Amino acid sequence: MRVPTSATYSRVGIDLQAALAALVRQQTLLSSGRRILSPSDDPGGAARSLTLRERQGAGEQFRQNVAEVRGLLGTADSVLQTVIETVTQARESAIQGANDTNDALARQSLASRVDALVETLVSLANSRANSGEYLFGGQESTVAPFAVTRDSAGRIAQVTPNARGIDREILAEVAEGVTIATGISGTTVFGASTAPTYAFDVLIRLRDNLAGTRILSLESDVGPGGAPNPLKYLGVDAATDLEVRGPGGSTAVGLTVAADDAVSYSANATSAIATAARITAATPATGVAATVTAARITYSAGTFASDLTLDGTPGARLVINGQSLTGSVSGGTPGERRDRLVALVNASAAATGVRADAVPGTDDFALSADDGRNISIETDATVSPNSVNATVFGFATGLTGTGPATAVVARGGVRLTASGPISTTVAAGADYADQLTGEGTTGIQGALGELATMLDRAIAGSTTVGNRLAWVQLLDERLTSDSVDLASTLSRTEDLDFVTAILEFRQMQLAYERALASGAEVLQTSLLDFLR
């Protein structure tokens, strides 16, 4: 093989160039610390690094969201602890107030303590997160969830939740496809505003009870088995039967004025509506205001033993507030018969003003008139297989004889309120003596049960939040370990293996040096050196 001179030169040149190119490239890799400088270095790796980076970004975001949720839930949790404390304090006050040995003055001081607790509870309910959102407002996060109405004395009279809804949760994504609520709904913690255990109402009632506001209660409910309420209000007619004393003074009130009640059916019956109207008429003299509360009576339906068809004929009649109900209640279980009767009553609700509700979990049912009007029932005393009286209502008293009879079975309640202590005196021999002389603690004792419900609710809320926090904590740990894994995978994909790379670099350096040395040797020698 002939080796021309230019071939030697160009061979050396090509070799040097190749060695140098490899060296420079390795040097670039080393100085950048990356093994992929452009996609062609490792097309699959470049694509993988893209998706890995994307996942890394998402993971970082999830961790950020988790931190955010932890912050929000943590704040909610500490607020809930304070709520629990507040309710506990209220309960202590109620227990003290319920003790009859307390005099009015002692109860006054308890009332002002509870008033402070109402303020505290409202401010807790309107707490904000560090980022400014209201904790218990749900998605209505920029408006205080609970608005306050104050009376003339500046005390909170009513707390209304935001009508736009406070229970729509804000969700944060904390892992691929996993969302978690960032807070807990206001209703869960404080109860629905329509429920009797709405936290603010309970505390306000307790405060008012302690402050001396009394409920002149027509506890018209008839107990299971049809036993009459001993406190049933039958009315008095003398103008001096009832004396009402309030911060403004005292006055005698007569209560038998049927003209004061346009809605109650029974013309001769006195009613809560009439009573309230009379007391309200005397407000300028006494400073005592009266409002009506719903009439309600519960019937045990254990007596739904047999079928029943209402057709308006004697022995099969049921007339509520003058409206005769007709229809069949027969067939099925007692519970189903009960449900049919409830539907039958409700079908005439517009005319009677009386609503029927099934009592959940039992075969019982309740009749109620929300506007406080009397509930009057006309039926037969005859005992027969088809007797309404016997099978359903089981009147033991109030109805006599065998013919048709009418009885007012429930009246509404009257609630007296005033800015100071009130009391009443009832004339001797009046039928409602018990309730009206009661400077007693019924209302306060009732509050104890409601406060227990409130407490349970707050604790349940706190437990929910606590569980969620624990979960988020676990998630955080998983995300952290995921992110470490991801980072190492990414590093394997993108980063240079320095040890190997440096070894390779050394080798390339040697190769280059060898190419230089041998090239120099080859190029030096020529026949010229030996010719003379």
Add this chain to the structure above:
Amino acid sequence: MSLFSGFEIGRKALAAHQAVLDTVGHNLANVATRGYARQRAELVAVAPRNGVEVAQIRRLRDRFLDVQLIQEGGGLGRAQAQVNLLQRLESIFTEDPEAGLGATLSRFFRAFQDLSVHPTDPALRVTVKEAGAQVAATFRDLRGGLDVLKADLVTEIESRVSAANGLVTEIAELNRRIVAARGGGLEPSDLLDRRDLLVAQLSEIAGVAASDNENGSVRVTIAGTGVRLLDGDLVSTLTVALDGSTNTVRLQVDDEVVAPQSGALAALVGARNSPTGPISQAASDLDALARSIIDEVNRLHASGAGLTGHATLTAANAVSSSTVALTAAGLPSSPLTGAFRIVVHDSAGSVASTVDVSVTAGVTTLEDVRSAIDADPNLTATISAGILTVSAASGMTYAFASDTSDTLLALGLNTFFTGTDALTIGESPLVAGDVAKIAAARVDSTGLVHRGDGENALALARLRTKPTLRGGTATFVDFLGTLVSRVGSEARDATQALDRQEAAVELVENLQQQTSGVSTDEELLTLTQAQHAYAAAARYISTLNDVIDSLFQITR
């Protein structure tokens, strides 16, 4: 045989070895000349016993290797152009971990994540807006880079064509001189060397084939097509023209359209014209990705509600006619059969009225939509130049909800992005003008919009993992990854092809060099030999002279 004829032998020897020395000198002088083929003075004895003479100066070169060299040269030119092109394409898609499209998209969806937790935070809204603008800008940048690359191709093709024409002219001139020299009985070795070199260079540009004519000139054609570039001193001109209608470039030799199959021009013209070439493919993929992001984001955004409602809003897209079905009205996307809802809110945010607009694909026109909206007592809808505008009564605002018909998307009402591909993508003026209009919330079942509602932002953030591309199998980042990986593979494959081609050319060149390369050692040997031969011939003449001298002294 006379005594004096010995002088003739001596003279011839001197001249012959002088010629050998000259050839060595010429060879040594051209040791580094590209394309130079070494020459050798071939001596023959002159019969009968009449000394030596130079039979010819031979040019040592293998014609078969020449043909191969021209052919491989075409392949090399093509591979080099391809690598150059793909490396530039690759550099466009080399993903910067901070500012690349992947990172930008990731930031965009993360911004929505942040917003979903704190929808009322104005800073987060601005972040979403900025991230969206960045997505649009990055798309436009990449797509613009591809367009510049395509435009550069035309410039490059033009410059290559003009270089090729220069070479053709020069080769024709050499042809003429070679024919003339041959006619004068001379062997124009150096001209031949030069011509071979130029043909090889021409092949690298345009992929040619050369054949020798009887008179020593060459005929050059575009390889594989038979289209003649030159024959003897007859030249054709290579021209390039841009065909506006198909947006392609056309190569012509005189009036004949040619498509070279090798050489740089083959790669360049292919890349510029082919709809499946790497550049066009990358551009169409990028467009598909952008379109998918635009549509998916807009679809969700259009049915969402911002922090503040719309008092008046104008669609981004115009219909060709408001009385033909929306599906045939030239909108960028077609509405489906479905419905959307507009809820009007009073200044307190309560629901004032609600209107449901139902759309039937292929039936409902923009006018139908307008009149359905206009029927609401609190809304006014108008159409101007095919563009729908919906306004609420004074003091009221409205929000869109649950569009199952994609009508809002098609009309560009309450959308986040504008545009239809990577080149036209932009942030809608609605979002750019007022970040409160970014639809993080959704109208709830009662028609209310809650300020702290981030449901829609969360849904938007989750688009990240939604497989929307390639028939619902690839997420945005999957698709981008495939694109980058393909561009990388193409560049790598081209580089490897170039390496192979270079090796092939080097092999042929080495073989040719083995025959035609100058070796200084060899030449020095010849030089020494010729020097000695010359000295010996001179001594022979001087001896002959002495002999004759002696003869003269006898006769004196």
